Amino acid sequence: MTEQIGVPPWEGPRPTLPDGTPDPTYDPELLSEGDRRNVADHYRYWTHEAIVADLDRTRHPLHIAVENWQHDFNIGSIIRTANAFNVKAFHIVGKRRWNRRGAMVTDRYQHERHHPTVHDLAQWASAEGLVLIGIDNVPGSVSLETYDLPRGCVLVFGQEGPGLSEEMRAQCRDILHIEQFGSTRSINAGAAGAIAMHAWIRQHHFGQSPLTGPR
Incomplete structure (x- = not known):
């Protein structure tokens, strides 16, 4: 059996903000279906826009x-x-x-x-x-x-x-x-x-x- 890349659907309560509303950093579809993208593990389940915004904060000037x-x-x-x-x-x-x-x-x-x-x-x-x-x-x-x-x-x-x-x-x-x-x-x-x-x-x-x- 071939090992699947990525992570399965999210288990447990969905990520939320301090006020209890859903955290927009996370993609609801990826949380439900799993994340098989070619991204670093700390970006699993994140939306594409959230990943780009986070990368923009640390980009090198090269x-x-x-x-x-x-x-x-x-x-x-x-x-x-x-x-x-x-x-x-x-x-x-x-x-x-x-x-x-x-x-x-x-x-x-x-x-x-x-x-x-x-x-x-x-x-x-x-x-x-x-x-x-x-x-x-x-x-x-x-x-x-x-x-x-x-x-x-x-x-x-x-x-x-x-x-x-x-x-x-x-x-x-x-x-x-x-x-x-x-x-x-x-x-x-x-x-x-x-x-x-x-x-x-x-x-x-x-x-x-x-x-x-x-x-």
Whole structure:
């Protein structure tokens, strides 16, 4: 028998507010039928709106952007990781429709912005006081492992295979690569996204600078 993910219907009295009225944090349908969504356990039975509102209170100032010219399936994986690290927002550059399969519905709990062109993203970031930092293994790129990422930045990822477009690279303050020690030429775009976002989290949430150590 396959183990079911999530929790069964709520048992016992329904959650209420101090005045005895039903707690609007909880979804009556999920309480009755169980919650099988891909959410952390402390969000079980919560409404979608309540989860998003709670995430908004603790989002990191990090943004991520992905170029979407080829409907790359890795986009969904990058967006799922962005949810795991609770970034401020994710940005899709190029085609508005993107391959959501790998996101596993996690995009519903995030804030999405679409930019039809690279120039549009660059203008938006400049107005917000954010720096574009590209992630790609190209000549002249800098090692991510020794780079002090700015707190207010947009980590930009390209397509699996071609990587960042020339136009996007020209708009980034720096291009960073992930150090590799094997025979493969590059790391999968989804994996690279996870590594880069985790590097930001280590620096700005846990205070582990790659240059000076613990802050």
